[in-house]
Amino acid sequence: MKIIVTGGAGFIGSNFVYYMLERYPDYHIICVDCLTYAGNLSTLAPIMDKNSPKYSKNFWFYKIDICDRAAIYQLFEKEKPDIVVNFAAESHVDRSIENPEAFLQTNIFGTQVLMDACCKYGITRYHQVSTDEVYGDLPLDRPDLFFMEETPLHTSSPYSASKASADLLVHAYHRTFGLPMTISRCSNNYGPYHFPEKLIPLMIVNALNDKPLPVYGKGENVRDWLYVEDHCKAIDLIIHNGRVGDVYNIGGHNEMRNIDIVKIICKNLGKPESLITYVTDRKGHDMRYAIDPTKIHNELGWLPETMFADGIRKTIQWYLDNQEWWENILDGEYQNDHKKCIIID
Numbered sequence: 001m002k003i004i005v006t007g008g009a010g011f012i013g014s015n016f017v018y019y020m021l022e023r024y025p026d027y028h029i030i031c032v033d034c035l036t037y038a039g040n041l042s043t044l045a046p047i048m049d050k051n052s053p054k055y056s057k058n059f060w061f062y063k064i065d066i067c068d069r070a071a072i073y074q075l076f077e078k079e080k081p082d083i084v085v086n087f088a089a090e091s092h093v094d095r096s097i098e099n100p101e102a103f104l105q106t107n108i109f110g111t112q113v114l115m116d117a118c119c120k121y122g123i124t125r126y127h128q129v130s131t132d133e134v135y136g137d138l139p140l141d142r143p144d145l146f147f148m149e150e151t152p153l154h155t156s157s158p159y160s161a162s163k164a165s166a167d168l169l170v171h172a173y174h175r176t177f178g179l180p181m182t183i184s185r186c187s188n189n190y191g192p193y194h195f196p197e198k199l200i201p202l203m204i205v206n207a208l209n210d211k212p213l214p215v216y217g218k219g220e221n222v223r224d225w226l227y228v229e230d231h232c233k234a235i236d237l238i239i240h241n242g243r244v245g246d247v248y249n250i251g252g253h254n255e256m257r258n259i260d261i262v263k264i265i266c267k268n269l270g271k272p273e274s275l276i277t278y279v280t281d282r283k284g285h286d287m288r289y290a291i292d293p294t295k296i297h298n299e300l301g302w303l304p305e306t307m308f309a310d311g312i313r314k315t316i317q318w319y320l321d322n323q324e325w326w327e328n329i330l331d332g333e334y335q336n337d338h339k340k341c342i343i344i345d
Contacts, residue, residue, distance in 0.1 A: 001028070002027070002030065003027060003029055003030065003074075004084045005029060005030065005032070005085070005086070006033070006087055007030065007032075007086070007087035007089060008029075008061075008087065009061075010039050010087060011038070011189065011195055011198075011228070011255070012089070012189055013031075013087035014040075015191050015228045016057065016085065016087065016231075016232045016235060017029055017044065017072075017192060019232040019233070020232075021047060021059060022238070023236065028058045029059050030059075030066050030075075030079055030081065031059060031060065032066065032075065033062075033064075034066070034088075038197075040193070042325060043200075043325070057183075066086075066114055067105060067106060067109055072113050073120065075117075076118075082125075083123060084123055084125070084126050085129065087264050088106065088110060089106060090103040090162075093148070093157045093159045094282065096157050096158040096162070102288060103158050104162050107125065107163055107166050108165050108166050111166040111170065113127065114126070115170065115173045116180075117178050119178060123180070124180060125180050125182065125244070126170070126179070126181045127182050127235065128167065128183045129184055130163050130166070130167050130183050131163050132224070132249070132251070132289050133157070133163065134155060134185060135151045135185075136154030136155060136156055137153060137154060139284030139287065140222065143290075145288045145290070147249060147289070147291045148249070148292050149249055171245075175189045182238050182239065184245055185247065185249050186223035186291075187225065187291045189225075190225055190311065191314070191315050191318070192228070192229035192315070192318045192322070193301070194228075194315075195329065198298065199261065200265070203262050204265055204316055204317065204319045205326055205330070213276045215258060215276055215277065215279065216258070216281045218278065219276075220257055220259065220290040221257065221286065222287065222289070223255070223258070223283060223288075223289050224252050224290050225256055225261075226250065226251065226252030226254070226304060230304045230305055233302065234300075237296070237302050242299075242300065248296045249292060250291065250294065250296060250302075251290070252304045252308070253293075261312070268313065269280050
């Protein structure tokens with residue numbers, strides 16, 4: 001089996017690469033990433049370095065932008081993949097508000113290029129990794145409401161609109177061209193290798209450096225948190241056993257207010273809550289996300305295994321044990337590695 005993983009140098013994509021190489025040692029994993037600011041080649045160093053105990057001869061890395069049609073076609077012609085899992089995306093809501101065009105380009109046009117290649121060269125499964133943000137948000141005073149696969153799309157930001165557009169395009173390619181596709185929509189992920197601009201890693205890093213912990217509004221926004229390894233297991237099940245043409249919601253059953261997460265991080269690190277600083281709320285800030293994962297449980301037997309209390313402790317410990325990884329990001333040193341990067345084939 002040969003699988004192309006796009007965005008494999010990013011947070012969730014890299015965790016998926018590691019998971020698949022360990023779970024299926026005979027599979028060939030081909031990572032495609034254009035190494036924007038959120039892609040970090042050092043994340044994949046253990047499996048790329050022949051002197052590393054984690055080195056894998058079944059892993060290849062290509063520095064390619066998924067919007068580069070010629071390069072993507074050349075890759076497909078050479079590697080002849082069986083499955084494509086598309087993690088590649090611009091994903092930070094604040095950045096999408098500042099520069100929507102970059103999100104439309106990567107998240108919509110890049111998806112189209114990948115699917116065109118899948119149709120042209122033939123694959124057994126194309127899987128689109130989406131987000132619960134395509135559903136909009138839920139009111140705080142209705143804890144009985146959850147996002148279902150049939151929930152209408154109702155986006156709030158250029159980011160979520162670009163992801164919803166891509167989802168619709170994937171469905172259209174299935175109906176029009178017979179593309180064998182599946183889509184998963186996940187709740188907020190957390191865990192190792194999370195780029196320190198998102199809530200949990202930003203709070204951990206800032207707290208370790210005794211810097212202010214910026215919280216939007218009053219911090220009452222609720223998110224459903226999913227440990228990244230649980231997400232990887234769900235995608236594994238979907239690409240192997242999920243029904244072609246279907247959408248699967250992947251939720252963590254771990255709803256938490258942002259402010260409570262920040263306080264938990266302070267407590268675990270022995271830092272004072274006086275570091276918390278409330279800042280002007282984000283434009284169009286969604287209040288609550290909550291996913292009902294009944295479908296993937298009933299059809300594929302998946303359930304989240306990691307409770308938030310355990311997952312956040314493991315995540316904090318990972319950042320304590322891997323200080324060099326995130327310090328290189330903060331000082332920009334990791335991007336020097338990208339400039340020296342060459343395609344590995």
